Amino acid sequence: MKALQIGDLHIKIPVIQGGMGVAISLSGLASAVANEGGVGVISATAIGMTEPDYKKNLREANKTALRREIRKAKSLTDGVLGVNLMVATSDYEEMLRISIEEGIDIVFAGAGLPLRKPVALHENNKTKFVPKVSSAKAARLIFQYWANKYNSIPDAVVVEGPLAGGHLGFKKDDLENQKFHLSNLISETVSEMKPFEQRFGIEIPVIAAGGIYNGEDMYKIMQFGAKAVKIGTRFVTTYECDASIEYKESYLKCKKEDITIIDSPVGLPGRVIMNDFVKKIQNGYTKPVKCPWKCLKTCNFKEVQYCIAEALFNSARGNMSEGFSFAGSNAYLATKIQTVKETIDDLIFEYNTKKYKSGTLKGKHASECHSV
Numbered sequence: 001m002k003a004l005q006i007g008d009l010h011i012k013i014p015v016i017q018g019g020m021g022v023a024i025s026l027s028g029l030a031s032a033v034a035n036e037g038g039v040g041v042i043s044a045t046a047i048g049m050t051e052p053d054y055k056k057n058l059r060e061a062n063k064t065a066l067r068r069e070i071r072k073a074k075s076l077t078d079g080v081l082g083v084n085l086m087v088a089t090s091d092y093e094e095m096l097r098i099s100i101e102e103g104i105d106i107v108f109a110g111a112g113l114p115l116r117k118p119v120a121l122h123e124n125n126k127t128k129f130v131p132k133v134s135s136a137k138a139a140r141l142i143f144q145y146w147a148n149k150y151n152s153i154p155d156a157v158v159v160e161g162p163l164a165g166g167h168l169g170f171k172k173d174d175l176e177n178q179k180f181h182l183s184n185l186i187s188e189t190v191s192e193m194k195p196f197e198q199r200f201g202i203e204i205p206v207i208a209a210g211g212i213y214n215g216e217d218m219y220k221i222m223q224f225g226a227k228a229v230k231i232g233t234r235f236v237t238t239y240e241c242d243a244s245i246e247y248k249e250s251y252l253k254c255k256k257e258d259i260t261i262i263d264s265p266v267g268l269p270g271r272v273i274m275n276d277f278v279k280k281i282q283n284g285y286t287k288p289v290k291c292p293w294k295c296l297k298t299c300n301f302k303e304v305q306y307c308i309a310e311a312l313f314n315s316a317r318g319n320m321s322e323g324f325s326f327a328g329s330n331a332y333l334a335t336k337i338q339t340v341k342e343t344i345d346d347l348i349f350e351y352n353t354k355k356y357k358s359g360t361l362k363g364k365h366a367s368e369c370h371s372v
């Protein structure tokens with residue numbers, strides 16, 4: 001398994017833990033993944049809800065909580081740490097500036113096209129910036145815009161396919177369309193990145209996300225040109241994951257048919273595990289929102305059916321009757337809670353076993369290849 005290089009940043013294990021909100025991936029999970037040689041990612045999505053007085057001023061609470069979690073993670077690991085930001089949130093640029101001030105290694109930016117290069121990035125030459133997109137076209141648009149306007153480009157790109165957990169960048173009807181199979185999206189994005197690699201004389205790693213659950217999936221997608229994988233769902237059922245035991249148990253208990261798509265109040269499809277709360281919202285239940293502020297630029301909180309940040313935070317804290325779990329299409333494969341180390345060891349073992357079976361490790365027994 002080849003290490004991942006993003007500019008001057010060396011990542012021993014090409015596994016990036018997906019940032020998971022609200023309060024699912026904080027310093028606990030992120031530092032544990034970073035300690036195993038992958039990239040641990042803190043989700044900044046509504047992170048301020050973890051502050052006791054967040055209702056008074058969520059914008060301030062977000063900043064305080066993000067600083068707190070980055071500092072805590074850094075005290076627990078010397079490994080590589082990232083923050084996941086949503087471009088569509090109203091404090092995106094502020095949270096990016098805080099991440100840079102706190103010395104985060106990588107900022108991942110999803111949920112919106114980061115066409116404009118944030119001011120804080122102009123003044124920074126250390127933190128890497130990696131957009132998350134759902135198509136090669138979106139990747140090209142961002143890289144083209146940056147290249148023309150700033151004569152610089154992002155450091156890598158994550159491409160997330162339709163099998164991921166959480167909000168999805170696809171129309172509901174396109175989720176099962178083979179055209180959008182992750183392997184196609186990766187091949188297309190790898191080709192789109194070539195002219196930029198030539199123009200700027202650097203390698204742009206394309207990172208695959210969505211539905212990658214084991215080392216075999218990882219090996220397969222890397223044959224299409226992905227240099228690393230970003231995995232969320234598999235890391236939920238770890239001891240170090242910052243979610244409540246009830247949230248993790250919803251993964252252990254669910255069956256394939258329980259994993260379903262909802263129309264999220266933010267206007268995107270979202271993949272969740274069916275429960276009574278999901279049934280209620282599907283039957284038209286509404287919970288009027290008293291919003292202390294608009295966390296999403298586009299949220300019309302007076303008209304939304306319920307506040308999804310609140311529902312996700314409730315479940316993260318174990319109140320499943322007032323919320324639900326986001327989960328990838330493979331969440332039903334979880335059978336037990338493991339440590340992050342066991343999870344990453346399994347990924348490496350499964351990857352090497354597949355590689356051996358594919359004949360690329362001729363003459364070696366898979367068990368000899370357990371370590372990278």
Ligand SMILES: Cc1cc2nc3c(=O)[nH]c(=O)nc-3n(C[C@H](O)[C@H](O)[C@H](O)COP(=O)(O)O)c2cc1C
Pocket residue numbers: 017018019020021022024043045084085086110111160163164165166167209210211212230231232233234236325326327328329330
């Ligand atoms: C529980 C959960 C919460 C998530 N929350 C966010 C989020 O707040 N922001 C975001 O950009 N992506 C979010 N994601 C997506 C992950 O960062 C990652 O891209 C995705 O999990 C990869 O697909 P997989 O779950 O099939 O591994 C979430 C995913 C899960 C499973």
